[in-house]
Amino acid sequence: MTTTEDIEAMIARVSLGDRQAFSGLYDATSAKLFGVCLRVLKNRAAAEDVLQESYMKIWRYADRYAAGGVNPMSWMITIARNTAIDRLRVTRDTDDIEDLSEVLPSSGPTPEQAAVAGCEAGRIGICLSQLEEPKDKAVRGAYLEGLTYAELAEKFSVPLNTVRTWLRRSLISLRECMEQ
């Protein structure tokens, strides 16, 4: 089981140009990052391309990570998620959406399952479950799938301003809930 310390140690070696450490880092983390890319892009070929680009950025900017103090997986996932969203926004409507239903679960862990995991991860799950439906789905749609306000409005069949208000109120609620 690769720990956070293991990943940080690998990133530190990557920042010095250690290709073996980079290979190990890829092996330890690529399944998660690929899942993140697939969730946004819903297209295997595009997700593979973005996965490669993400690791190229990780290789190039590993020396910047050391100064950040962010959880290493969060940092890497942020790069993957945002690179995927960049690509989504450029190629929307030209790449085919595939049926990935066997591969991607349709829902996350229950709040109880997540709470067992402890700390921030579990807490947002609980706080999201306290939001009125479908606001929790709107927040997830934005974060996990990179949906825009316009796409969220269409998905939930509400006006643009309504979904903006949903998000704002939900974010304030989430912040308060997580500060407790």
Place this chain on the structure above:
Amino acid sequence: MTATDTAIGDDDSLLAAEYVLRLLKPGEEQDFESRLLTDRGLMAAVAGWASRLSGMDDEVAEVVPHRSVKAGLTERLFGAEEKPRSILERLGLWQAVSFASLGLAAFLAWQSLQVPQPAEPVARGPLYVSEIAAEDQSLRILAVYDSDAGRLQVNRTAGQAAPGRALELWAIAGDSAPVSLGVLPEGSGADVPLPAGLRAQVAGLTLAISDEPPGGSPTGQPTGAVLAVGQVTEL
């Protein structure tokens, strides 16, 4: 962690959350990023939201990619190393690299990604060269000026910018004030146009590198230490 961003207003806090969620329109996103570079409170808010929302990462299922993806990655990153390409070229099609995708906790000199790589020089006119070096040789940059192209090809052969800082290149003609030639990219090579006004004076030019904040000097003149100096001579 969450206490830091209650110091800023609700509006800015929400803007920070929308930034992390990529809900801002391209123009709004760019404006926000400009603010981020100098506003520590805003930066803390962004970090706070990124941390809060990252809990949802646990909901993403792992999917093992095909082995060919790793092989392709190795080829793209380490293949054809005799001609190092800029990170932008290596990223291929997706050249509109967003600031957000470089990692919210790591702020880079944005323009350093924009400088294209030098093409092979076809020298007809005179070539000028300068070795810009620190006294202790800890930083060394070789610059070759192609007078036909009016461009300076710059290659960093030793040393690099300090963490969180940038290297800016200056041209000094005689007693005139230094003229910025731009921030050096993170890669080892750069291709920099020499302003028309300096081209006639290239033979006696002094080139210098100063230590600057990311994005270069905010004043138009060197603000940090001069790290390396070199004279231009004709080959």
